[in-house]
Each structure stands twice: as structure tokens, then as C-alpha cells.
């Protein structure tokens with residue numbers, strides 16, 4: 481099978497269609513027709529039909545079209561739908577060489593703050609696990625919430641014996657030993673032989689207060705809300721802090737009873753007890769267990785959100801002041817809010833997050849299109865580029881069985897407006913062909929098979945000289961282009977805005 485290729489200076493983005501989960505393969509066209517490959521995540525939600533076969537097919541494809549070599553592997557965060565492939569398709573991945581494994585700073589075992597966050601997560605998970613084993617008679621919503629969290633962590637909680645996200649991540653780290661733990665800001669990352677492409681790390685936030693912020697503000701306006709989700713937000717447990725307290729009661733049941741022992745009735749046949757029991761059983765709201773199970777349910781949600789907020793977020797710039805591809809993992813509110821605090825060093829000092837968002841032409845929609853993983857004013861509304869397209873790694877059928885609204889309707893509608901319909905979904909594939917010029921030229925950049933969808937991103941300014949050139953002169957040309965671009969920082973953006981949308985013609989590939 482042929483290698484996956486991108487035009488020189490450009491990028492091809494392959495989104496796999498394994499189900500609800502992320503797996504992206506990016507090819508970058510380097511000098512002299514060489515290709516560089518970056519993979520971002522590889523997983524599918526627990527409980528997906530044929531998960532192993534699907535992930536093996538994906539892994540096999542990745543191995544084949546990259547020649548068994550990745551220049552970088554990015555794992556955004558520790559959720560099953562982003563890492564399961566490293567368990568389910570191990571035999572394929574064993575044969576894959578990876579130069580560098582990029583992980584968020586929150587995964588760094590040498591970082592004390594990261595260790596603390598991980599320890600809290602471990603305690604919270606343990607608390608939930610023990611809650612679930614005792615939750616036989618718990619109200620539905622409780623086990624439901626815990627169940628969905630367990631799906632993200634790859635566990636059948638209480639049933640044991642299944643590989644977890646931790647196992648998947650540990651395996652990847654063992655397999656590919658050149659780890660790089662990424663902090664936001666500083667100098668952008670790069671790949672050898674790919675001088676013009678820069679990977680700006682926007683998150684996870686260095687400040688853990690942002691990691692804890694997983695919900696939209698109660699004042700609203702931060703996300704794309706509908707009626708059902710607005711209001712009354714922010715009244716939740718700070719799960720990680722509450723974790724030990726939630727965990728303790730299960731170890732000592734007496735501490736969990738609401739009344740002092742002096743008030744306990746010892747004789748079950750006593751008339752009072754019978755009476756109380758009847759009243760207690762009659763209505764749900766009288767049952768005190770609903771209270772603590774609800775708290776555990778909230779804890780489950782928090783745990784989930786905080787893990788999402790540790791997502792490694794990359795803004796990938798094709799050349800200086802050129803197009804940007806935004807990969808956010810499953811970052812939620814706090815992660816997005818922190819991006820404006822990020823500062824860059826040296827040559828990149830002037831760069832702002834607003835600038836990167838303005839030049840974003842491809843947005844990998846966060847958390848499969850859920851309501852709290854794409855910020856509005858501080859996020860999508862700042863992606864003003866006329867060429868904007870979106871990729872949503874979602875499977876609506878699966879989401880529906882979990883009662884998740886993915887993609888969240890108001891967000892999806894806004895995406896349609898912002899992208900003029902240039903939205904690719906993992907389940908349905910490419911947008912329908914229409915007579916619309918924006919869609920028509922977009923479709924020319926795209927391909928799809930049952931296994932994946934793929935689209936090309938061409939730079940505004942091709943970095944290489946159009947005519948065949950010697951190595952030396954090509955280098956000289958590239959550096960001149962960079963200098964010019966630095967001087968006129970806003971030039972390419974302005975030009976792009978004028979031709980809204982700027983159609984990228986296939987002809988530009990033949991060079």
C-alpha cells in the first residue's frame with residue numbers, strides 16, 4: 481500500500497473512523513518529497529462493538545502508510561477513547577518505531593505537582609470503584625454516571641480483570657522510550673527535517689486552578705448552551721479535594737450513618753422501626769442514600785472533567801505566520817481559559833493565542849463535540865479565518881446509547897455557520913456534495929474510505945521554490961520567505977480574509 485503523502489509545506493490529516501474516540505495521523509510534506517508523520521491519540525470508547533478488530537485495522541493502516549515509523553506520537557490525555565489502541569492493537573504497535581513520545585506535563589513522574597494530581601485521581605477512582613461495588617441498590621443516575629466514567633478509564637469497575645488506561649499509557653511509555661513532557665509556552669516544539677512546522681503547546685495549564693475549572697461559568701456565555709444546561713452551574717464538589725472524604729465512609733460504615741448510635745433502633749420488630757421503614761421505602765427522596773450516591777456521581781463527573789483538562793493542546797503552524805491546525809484533545813473550560821496566559825520566548829515573543837486562533841483553518845473539535853469542551857467567546861468565536869473546517873471524531877449512535885449529546889446541537893449549528901458546512905464527522909464522513917462553492921472546493925481536498933477520512937491543508941505560501949532547485953538555494957529561499965513573513969506579520973492573514981472563503985485548488989498540489 482502506498483505511503484500517505486502531503487504536499488510540500490502542507491499537511492494531510494487522516495481521521496480514523498473506529499467509533500467514538502480519537503485517532504489522527506498527520507503527514508507533513510518535508511523538503512525533497514520526504515514525509516514526516518505524527519500520530520495523535522489512538523482509542524475507542526469502552527463497549528464499542530468490534531473494538532479490537534477496529535483498532536487493529538487502524539494500527540495496521542498506520543504502520544503501512546508510514547513505513548512503520550512515526551516522527552512523533554502525541555498522547556493527549558489518559559482516557560480509554562484516546563489510548564485503548566495501545567492495548568487492543570499491541571501486536572501491530574510493537575512493530576512501529578516512534579522517535580519521540582509527546583505527553584502533557586501532567587504525566588511527568590518527576591514533576592511533584594503532576595504526581596499530586598495523579599495521586600488524587602487514583603484516590604478518586606478508588607473511591608468510585610468501591611462505591612460501585614456497594615451500589616447494588618443505588619439510584620439509576622448514580623450507577624449510570626459512574627459507569628460512563630469507568631468507560632473513559634477503561635474499567636469495568638468492580639468487575640476487575642480488564643486493562644485500564646494506566647496500563648495502556650504505561651505500555652506506550654515502555655515501548656517508546658524517548659519521552660517529552662510538554663509545558664505550555666516557551667519555545668514551540670519541532671521535528672527534525674521539518675523546519676517550517678511548529679507545534680505550539682497551549683495546554684494543559686501550568687496552574688492547577690485552571691485544571692479544576694471544568695464547568696462553564698454560572699454567568700454563562702462561555703460555552704454554547706441550550707436551555708437544559710444553563711443555570712445552576714458551579715455548585716459541584718471539588719472532586720479531587722473531596723476524594724478522600726468520599727472514600728473513607730466505605731471503609732467504615734458506621735461513620736457513614738447520619739445519626740449518632742444512641743438514636744439507633746436495635747430491634748427491627750419494633751413498631752417505630754416498621755413505621756419508619758415503610759415511610760422510608762415509600763418515596764425516593766426520603767432515602768438518604770440518594771444523597772451520597774449523588775455526591776459520588778458528581779465526583780465521577782469531576783474526575784472525568786479534570787482528566788480532560790489535562791489534555792495536551794497543540795496549535796500546529798505550517799510556516800511562520802501561516803495556517804494553523806488546532807488539536808485540543810478533550811480540553812474543557814479551564815484549559816481553554818488558560819491559553820491567553822501562555823507566553824512564548826525568543827523569536828516567538830510577539831505571538832499571541834488570539835493570533836493562532838485567527839489563523840486556525842482546521843479545528844479538531846474537543847471532546848467529540850460535547851457542550852463544555854469548545855469555548856465560545858474565548859474559543860471558536862476567535863477562529864475567524866474564512867477557510868475554517870472542523871473534524872468531529874464522534875459516533876452519534878454510540879453517544880445516543882449513553883444519552884450523551886455529541887455533538888451538542890447549539891455548538892454544531894455554530895460550527896456549520898463558521899465553517900460554511902466544511903465539517904467532517906467520523907461516523908458520516910465528508911459533507912454531502914452540493915453546488916455550494918465552499919463545499920465543492922473543500923471536497924477536492926478530501927478523501928474517504930470506510931476506515932478513515934482525510935483532508936489536505938495547503939499553506940498560503942508554499943515554502944519551497946516552485947522550480948527544482950539545489951539544496952542550497954532551496955534553503956536560502958525558505959529563509960527569505962520566513963524573513964519577509966516576519967516583517968509583514970499580518971499580511972497573509974489579511975489576504976486570506978479578503979478571499980472568504982479562500983478556495984484551495986487541487987492544482988496547487990502539483991508542484
Ligand SMILES: [Zn+2]
Pocket residue numbers: 501502559561562810847848
Ligand atoms: Zn475523548
